[in-house]
Amino acid sequence: MFGAIALTxxxxxxxxxxxxxxxxxLIGFHGEEIDLSVIAxxxxxxxxxxxxxxxxxxxxxxxxxxxxxxxxxxxxxTNAMLGWMPGGLAVVSLxxxxxxxxxxxxxxxxxxALGAILYPAMKQAGYAERFNLGLITSSGSLGxxxxxxxxxxxxxxxxxxxxxxxxxxxxDLFVAGLLPGLLMLALLIAWSMYKSVGDRIPTTxxxxxxxxxxxxxxxxxxxxxxxxxxxxxxGYFAVSEAAAVAVFYVLVVDVLILREVSFKQLPIxxxxxxxxxxxxxIILSVSLASTNYLIDAEIPTKLFEFIxxxxxxxxxxxxxLNIFLLLLGMMLDVFSALVIIVPLTLPIAVGYGIHPIxxxxxxxxxMQIGYFTPPVGMNLFIASYRFNKPITELxxxxxxxxxxxxxxxxxxxxxxxxxxxxxDFE
Amino acid sequence: RTIKIATLSPEGTFWMKQxxxxxxxxxxxxxxxxxxxxxxxxxxxxxxxxxxxxxxxQLHGGAITLGTLSQSSPNVTLYxxxxxxxxxxxxxxxxxxxxxxxxxxxxxxxxxxxxFAQGGFTYLMSKEPVRNLNDLRQRKSWIPEKSDIGLLVYxxxxxxxxxxxxxxxxxxxxxxxxxxxxxxxxxxxxxxxxTHVRYVTDQPLNYLTAMLVIDKKxxxxxxxxxxxxxxxxxxxxxxxxxxxxxxDNIAARKALIxxxxxxxxxxxxxxxxxxxxxDYVIKKLIxxxxxxxxxxxxxTVHKADAPKLN
Amino acid sequence: xxxNNKFIKSINFLEDSLLVVILSSMILLxxxxxISRNLFSExxxxxxxxxxxxxxxxxxxxxxxxxxxxxxxxxDVFLKYLPDKLLPYIRRGVYLFTIxxxxxxxxxxxxxxxxxxxxxTVAFSGIPAWLTAIxxxxxxxxxxxxxxxxxxxxxxxxxMLDVDEQVEK
Ligand code: NA
Ligand code: NA
Numbered sequence: 051m052f053g054a055i056a057l058t059x060x061x062x063x064x065x066x067x068x069x070x071x072x073x074x075x076l077i078g079f080h081g082e083e084i085d086l087s088v089i090a091x092x093x094x095x096x097x098x099x100x101x102x103x104x105x106x107x108x109x110x111x112x113x114x115x116x117x118x119x120x121x122x123x124x125x126x127x128t129n130a131m132l133g134w135m136p137g138g139l140a141v142v143s144l145x146x147x148x149x150x151x152x153x154x155x156x157x158x159x160x161x162x163a164l165g166a167i168l169y170p171a172m173k174q175a176g177y178a179e180r181f182n183l184g185l186i187t188s189s190g191s192l193g194x195x196x197x198x199x200x201x202x203x204x205x206x207x208x209x210x211x212x213x214x215x216x217x218x219x220x221x222d223l224f225v226a227g228l229l230p231g232l233l234m235l236a237l238l239i240a241w242s243m244y245k246s247v248g249d250r251i252p253t254t255x256x257x258x259x260x261x262x263x264x265x266x267x268x269x270x271x272x273x274x275x276x277x278x279x280x281x282x283x284x285g286y287f288a289v290s291e292a293a294a295v296a297v298f299y300v301l302v303v304d305v306l307i308l309r310e311v312s313f314k315q316l317p318i319x320x321x322x323x324x325x326x327x328x329x330x331x332i333i334l335s336v337s338l339a340s341t342n343y344l345i346d347a348e349i350p351t352k353l354f355e356f357i358x359x360x361x362x363x364x365x366x367x368x369x370x371l372n373i374f375l376l377l378l379g380m381m382l383d384v385f386s387a388l389v390i391i392v393p394l395t396l397p398i399a400v401g402y403g404i405h406p407i408x409x410x411x412x413x414x415x416x417m418q419i420g421y422f423t424p425p426v427g428m429n430l431f432i433a434s435y436r437f438n439k440p441i442t443e444l445x446x447x448x449x450x451x452x453x454x455x456x457x458x459x460x461x462x463x464x465x466x467x468x469x470x471x472x473x474d475f476e
Numbered sequence: 477r478t479i480k481i482a483t484l485s486p487e488g489t490f491w492m493k494q495x496x497x498x499x500x501x502x503x504x505x506x507x508x509x510x511x512x513x514x515x516x517x518x519x520x521x522x523x524x525x526x527x528x529x530x531x532x533x534q535l536h537g538g539a540i541t542l543g544t545l546s547q548s549s550p551n552v553t554l555y556x557x558x559x560x561x562x563x564x565x566x567x568x569x570x571x572x573x574x575x576x577x578x579x580x581x582x583x584x585x586x587x588x589x590x591x592f593a594q595g596g597f598t599y600l601m602s603k604e605p606v607r608n609l610n611d612l613r614q615r616k617s618w619i620p621e622k623s624d625i626g627l628l629v630y631x632x633x634x635x636x637x638x639x640x641x642x643x644x645x646x647x648x649x650x651x652x653x654x655x656x657x658x659x660x661x662x663x664x665x666x667x668x669x670x671t672h673v674r675y676v677t678d679q680p681l682n683y684l685t686a687m688l689v690i691d692k693k694x695x696x697x698x699x700x701x702x703x704x705x706x707x708x709x710x711x712x713x714x715x716x717x718x719x720x721x722x723x724d725n726i727a728a729r730k731a732l733i734x735x736x737x738x739x740x741x742x743x744x745x746x747x748x749x750x751x752x753x754x755d756y757v758i759k760k761l762i763x764x765x766x767x768x769x770x771x772x773x774x775x776t777v778h779k780a781d782a783p784k785l786n
Numbered sequence: 787x788x789x790n791n792k793f794i795k796s797i798n799f800l801e802d803s804l805l806v807v808i809l810s811s812m813i814l815l816x817x818x819x820x821i822s823r824n825l826f827s828e829x830x831x832x833x834x835x836x837x838x839x840x841x842x843x844x845x846x847x848x849x850x851x852x853x854x855x856x857x858x859x860x861x862d863v864f865l866k867y868l869p870d871k872l873l874p875y876i877r878r879g880v881y882l883f884t885i886x887x888x889x890x891x892x893x894x895x896x897x898x899x900x901x902x903x904x905x906x907t908v909a910f911s912g913i914p915a916w917l918t919a920i921x922x923x924x925x926x927x928x929x930x931x932x933x934x935x936x937x938x939x940x941x942x943x944x945x946m947l948d949v950d951e952q953v954e955k
Contacts, residue, residue: 060880060883061861062861062864063864063865063876063879063880064860064861064862064864064865064876064877064880065860065880065883065884066858066859066860066880066884067858067859067860067861068849068858068859069858069883069884069887069888072887072891073887076887076890076891085894086890086894087894087895087897087898087901089891089894089895090891090894090895090897090898090899090919090922090923091898093842093891093895093922094842094898094919094922096838096841096842096845097835097838097839097841097842097909097918097919098838099838099841100834100838102838102841103812103816103837103838103841105841105845106809106812106841106844106845107812107813107816110809110813286820286824287820287823287824291816291819291820293816294813294816294817294819294820295817295820297813297816297817298813298817301813317802317806320805320806320809320810321802321805321806321851323809324805324808324809324844324847324848324851325805325848325851325852325857326848326852327844327845327848328844328845328846328847328848328849328850328851328852329848329849329852329857329858329859330845330859331841331842331844331845331846331848331849332845332846332849332852332858333859334845335842335845335846431859432859434859435859440861440862440863441861441863442863
């Protein structure tokens, strides 16, 4: 108790977050009489996690793009293509973030890497600061439901081990996630359009000549997403290698072909981007330790046992589940949450007649919001760091997005047909 | 005394159900003096992490694959020698004498073990048939990281396999980044890799085993009569798991066949060619690990042409 | 304590160069892996585990450099409600707390590295685990040292240093 008060005081006094998380882990382990070198064992697990490679590589690529005039060109192309439509650039940003998160997981790489190009672009196009921040931060976990999301694969593997009557094929999960994921996108798009009308972001008439000109100018940037998708689905490289390809491509284009970034600048960009990565990774690494303490002390399990006592119908189960998963999404990373909580909750869900595939989508949709739920959603801190904004401003900025996505989660939860319909067509 | 055990196997599996049942039985029979706490699903990290946490006392034991213990007890890698057993029954028969020998060896090196659970044989599974070594040379093969034997097999045939994290294998198979994998039928089904392979080369490569180990220092702190109860109950649990795993393996093989996966028999001439590989691999492993002569002889008893220990 | 002295400057240069070298080798290794697989159908098994190790190294080294001008993620919105007079004391108090925690982590990480050395764990392809893990105690020790230097720097000077770094690029 005393420890909790002291830590809160330190948070308020502006102590570095990594030190506070590490302290909470150390206090917890000390209380359980566990050798404190466990914190180093947990930090070392960073070197066992393949998905993290995307963070430094994509961040660097994003920084190089940020130094070039790519964001200017991006604004021009989207204006030429979608300028007639309110919120055109916001829509493009949403799709880009969802695509990118499906590739990299919700580890924050989206915010750091795409933020470097989308944030200035939205600013140039006249979007309000707060809307801009909210969109990028909340989109950092958008895409968990789209293939080839590793979270979906992991859910499938866990569910299959559980001897359920209904099969849970990973391919089916990929299909099932499409409409719920698109619903989330659609609601956010509607909100973006509404906001951009309200904020009087100017719309322009569509002109073919301007579009062709803009396309010609961006001739080198447009192939990048195509290269990544084509390379992965063509079997040239793995999802985990996409980041390296992006770095290579961006370097060739911006340093050798367009020459907007000079060789001399590269070490400085590397240093700047890796300082950012360091600030994020040191927090991720000590979070591994604090998560491990929670797991060791079986706190998520106990929390769920407590909730289970209040379940008496499918409806209360689903409602408590929504709240529980939101809390969990703030505390744990999506992988630990899946492994610990799915085995506890899935049998109950199946008992209430919820299809395991539907349950998986509910689970991940909830976790996705947890990533930027105040006060401690991890992506809030990452965005605060990336854009050099106080954390409270990010709370304000993300709340509308959180509420919208929460509506989407409710629809996904209580309307199973949305998840299951596409499966019937297979 | 609460014994904290970590495992990669997820909650709800036969393995976890049996372990929990065994734990309840022990708790009852020791009147609550010995309890178990389980951390399933790999939440404590991979096998190396688990061993580290046993070392510092955060965990007291773990269900781990044998290779992980090779550092302290090199003999445990013997079951993994290539083409050691021709089928599951053959393995069962040899294991009758060698399981106790290995358990003793493990205990000498600081861990108490309660028996082995088989994971079946690994096979080459591929999109295009692999009928001979030349076929294999032309495939894009994936092997699990840290697979000594997989590496040596490919070293022998002179091609480099493709290294990918586990999470990339399914999409890798789907996109054609890889088209040949080494895995067991159970593993292929569990990770859904089976949906992207069409052929299995019907030559068992190596025999997979896992076991439950508990730190000997912790185990010794349990009263002697209670220790006996733990040994008996967990020993039974492991026999049950081992037996069920054999049934599951046979079922998994059938499931693959039912899915339309074709099992390719090697010709006798080819078999002789492949036997040269196991000679090569075993000789390399003998050099790497300091095998105990008695255990080595007992494990290779059905393999008349096994290389000799010096 | 003069932060601009030659010794500190050369340490800064070393740290910055380390970041550049690690990141450059990550890019080259990752690209080489893809090229060699597609052109020569060869994979190199040690590249993947090495890359993962380098993620740890680049992250922790980056965290050390981030400490130079106190750029770690923190929640500082409440500070503006506190009297200005107190701020320098609060800042140093927070630094002291952070130094203690980093030294504690560094100490236990050293014990971890020694234990890995004694048990002879192999990280990958014959590379010992202690060597790949040694960045943990070293980086936390350096972070503590960096915060130690910041104890003697005023807020005004810190802001200037940050500006200096911006100008340098
Ligand atoms: Na992301
Ligand atoms: Na989280």
